[in-house]
Amino acid sequence: MLKNQEIEVAIAAVTTAAKLCQQVQETKAAQTLAKADTSPVTVADFGAQAIICQALAQEFPNDPVIGEEDASILQKPELSPILGLITHQVQQIRPDATESDIIDWINWGNGQIAPRYWTLDPIDGTKGFIRGDQYAIALALIEQGKVRLGILACPVFPREGNSKGVIFFAMEGQGAWEMPLEGGKLQQIRINSWDDVQQLCRIESVESGHSDRTQQVKLDRKLGLVRPAKQMDSLAKYGALARGDADIYTRVPVPQFITKKENIWDHGPGVIIVEEAGGKVTDLDGKFLDFSVGSKLSNNRGILATNGVIHQKILDIIAEINDI
Numbered sequence: 448m449l450k451n452q453e454i455e456v457a458i459a460a461v462t463t464a465a466k467l468c469q470q471v472q473e474t475k476a477a478q479t480l481a482k483a484d485t486s487p488v489t490v491a492d493f494g495a496q497a498i499i500c501q502a503l504a505q506e507f508p509n510d511p512v513i514g515e516e517d518a519s520i521l522q523k524p525e526l527s528p529i530l531g532l533i534t535h536q537v538q539q540i541r542p543d544a545t546e547s548d549i550i551d552w553i554n555w556g557n558g559q560i561a562p563r564y565w566t567l568d569p570i571d572g573t574k575g576f577i578r579g580d581q582y583a584i585a586l587a588l589i590e591q592g593k594v595r596l597g598i599l600a601c602p603v604f605p606r607e608g609n610s611k612g613v614i615f616f617a618m619e620g621q622g623a624w625e626m627p628l629e630g631g632k633l634q635q636i637r638i639n640s641w642d643d644v645q646q647l648c649r650i651e652s653v654e655s656g657h658s659d660r661t662q663q664v665k666l667d668r669k670l671g672l673v674r675p676a677k678q679m680d681s682l683a684k685y686g687a688l689a690r691g692d693a694d695i696y697t698r699v700p701v702p703q704f705i706t707k708k709e710n711i712w713d714h715g716p717g718v719i720i721v722e723e724a725g726g727k728v729t730d731l732d733g734k735f736l737d738f739s740v741g742s743k744l745s746n747n748r749g750i751l752a753t754n755g756v757i758h759q760k761i762l763d764i765i766a767e768i769n770d771i
């Protein structure tokens with residue numbers, strides 16, 4: 448049984464990291480680097496990982512953290528100005544932090560798989576963050592290969608009125624919840640239990656290269672969807688599903704990504720938030736997502752997250768489409 452300490456520490460850490468991301472965006476300080484795989488990473492991704500890892504290392508020193516980012520790229524002499532910029536951003540929150548602390552904190556996220564570990568995506572949807580669209584700070588606690596606790600801070604997620612910024616979180620057996628990013632009233636969230644294809648709404652990545660849209664069209668036609676798909680960057684899609692703004696989220700590996708597999712940090716918190724809201728998350732073959740094998744979901748193929756009611760129907764259609 449989880450204690451409240453985990454949820455309290457995790458919410459405080461992601462909230463602080465979200466502040467850093469907003470501060471970077473407001474001061475137009477999101478200098479971007481290209482990683483070895485050509486994907487972008489910004490000053491804010493590194494700063495957010497440093498902030499969250501520092502908090503987890505202090506409170507749960509025996510728990511490994513498997514985070515997306517790695518500080519080795521920052522130790523190249525030509526990138527020392529970037530390390531200086533990250534340190535400057537973190538110092539707005541932790542004034543005593545040194546450059547060497549920042550390196551150590553970021554690298555705390557290089558943990559190995561264990562019976563209990565945390566997985567962290569300091570900014571999911573980096574491309575969305577750079578564009579000024581949705582992004583999420585994502586943290587999950589895994590025990591025995593299963594997500595037990597998940598938190599998503601979504602600084603630009605729309606709320607009632609004109610305000611923005613939502614935290615979604617869920618703990619096993621205790622429901623899924625949302626609250627304003629700056630704190631305030633907790634509200635329990637539930638999926639829609641619609642199964643009528645006239646009403647069902649699918650949600651997908653903004654980035655067309657992150658899921659196979661050719662296969663998706665076949666699936667949508669067979670299912671008979673009529674509403675146009677919503678598009679949103681990041682794990683915020685899982686929050687949208689959990690609160691009933693959408694009903695279906697699929698991730699169909701694009702041909703060049705099939706062997707690469709999904710990252711644990713791109714899905715961990717989303718899985719438990721949708722399930723605790725009454726929905727279902729499996730891979731495209733109906734297998735549960737196995738978080739016990741490493742930083743990738745190597746035992747799974749793609750993702751299917753739904754309101755639960757239409758899950759089996761979609762799995763049956765996927766099984767009928769040969770090459771999906």
Ligand SMILES: Nc1ncnc2c1ncn2[C@@H]1O[C@H](COP(=O)(O)O)[C@@H](OP(=O)(O)O)[C@H]1O
Binds near residue numbers: 572657
């Ligand atoms: N070809 C691909 N297929 C599936 N996922 C991909 C991908 N290329 C990048 N990604 C992942 O997609 C995530 C963003 O998801 P989305 O498209 O839902 O916004 C990225 O996370 P980061 O932004 O944390 O790097 C990255 O890990």
Ligand SMILES: [Mg+2]
Binds near residue numbers: 488515
């Ligand atoms: Mg990335």
Ligand SMILES: [Mg+2]
Binds near residue numbers: 515572712713
């Ligand atoms: Mg990600």
Ligand SMILES: [Mg+2]
Binds near residue numbers: 492515570572
């Ligand atoms: Mg990321």
